[in-house]
Amino acid sequence: MAWIQIRLNSTDKKAEKISDYLQEIGAVSVTFVDSQDTPIFEPLPGETRLWGNTDIIALFDAKTDMKQIVNLLKNEGHFSVDSAYKIEQIEDKDWEREWMDNFHPMQFGKRLWICPSWREIPDKNAVNVLLDPGLAFGTGTHPTTALCLEWLDSLDLAGKTVIDFGCGSGILAIAALKLGAKSAVGIDIDPQAITASRNNAEQNGVSERLRLFLSADTPPELKADIVIANILAGPLKELYPVIDSLVKPQGLLGLSGILESQALSVCDTYSQTFFLDPVTEREEWCRITGKLKL
Incomplete structure (x- = not known):
């Protein structure tokens, strides 16, 4: 099916109201994009954080009269004659096939490979994690995930316990287990992350060594030899007391x-x-590692 989209420049104060109206007049999806590429903190549960200068992208059926859509927006006062907007035809193609074709096995460090299930494993003697992009963040393609995977690959994990704080897809916990960790725990605020982590652990044959908790249900006595948290700087600082309490004496910490x-x-x-x-820095992102002083 072919689509057409309109991109509007707005502000954080107006964006949600415009989004609601776009859906009322037929938009099948509406997305907010930071028009200034400004980093933001991860939103708290139930919170939607928008940027100071926000682009709104609305997708419509290709047969939609976009002049009428623009006039409706103007008549409702959602933007003026001088407001910036752009209308684009979206090419009709097999998006799923294109997405699959562009996702390849990736190596991290000396031993570890992350491989999509539909691709041939490049090195069957390596440590291979089978992982398909899905509901939760974390496939290894982002520099922050890559930095974490390379750090885990560099460690001797034999007999160690690992906590993946903000586990997303479970990629870091699963990689740690396949690299030799005795057991791992994944913690996240999102139930979808728990589901994705459980499914990925089962696909990799490590589900019996992985425990998963929503953050509100984390056992108070929980500690591990290694704690890794790939979230964002704001939450990392805000959650310092929590993350610090998870590390065993002389334990290791990895943040990204x-x-x-x-x-x-x-x-x-x-x-x-x-x-x-x-x-350690890569593509404007970095990793911080260390050892507990106590």
Whole structure:
């Protein structure tokens, strides 16, 4: 099926109201995009955070009269004659096939490969994690996930316990288990992440060694030899007391989801109780690792 989309420039204060109206007049989907590429903190449960300068992208059936849509928006006062907008025809293609064709096995460190299930495994003697993109974040394609996977690959995980804080797809916990960890725990605020992590663990044959908890249900006594959290700088600082409490004495910590410009403030927070290694950077993102001082 062919589609047509309109892209409007707006603000965070107006975006949700415009989104509601676009859906009323026939939009099949509406997406908010930061028009200034400004990093934002991860929203709290039930919260929708928008950017200071927001683009709204609305998708319509290709037969829609877009002049009429523009006039309706103007008549409702959602933007003026001078407001910026762009209308584009979306090519009709097999999006699922194109997406599958563009997702390839990826190597991280010396031993670890992340492989989609429909691709041939490049090295059957390597540590291979089968993972298909799905409901939750984390496939290895983002620099922050890659940095975490490479760190795990560099560690001796034999007999260790690992906590994946903000587990998403479960990729880090599953990789740790396949790299030799004794057991792992995944924690997330999103029930879909718990479902995705469980399904991916079953696909990789490690579900019996992985426990999963919604953050509100995390056992108070829970601790691990290694804690890794790939979320964002804001939540990492806000949740410092929680993450710190999860690390066993002399345990290791890995943090990512941090922009280079945010690294110093995160380091300042965690250096209170951790001996930190030099920051590792990639494509404007970075990883912070360290060892508990106690």
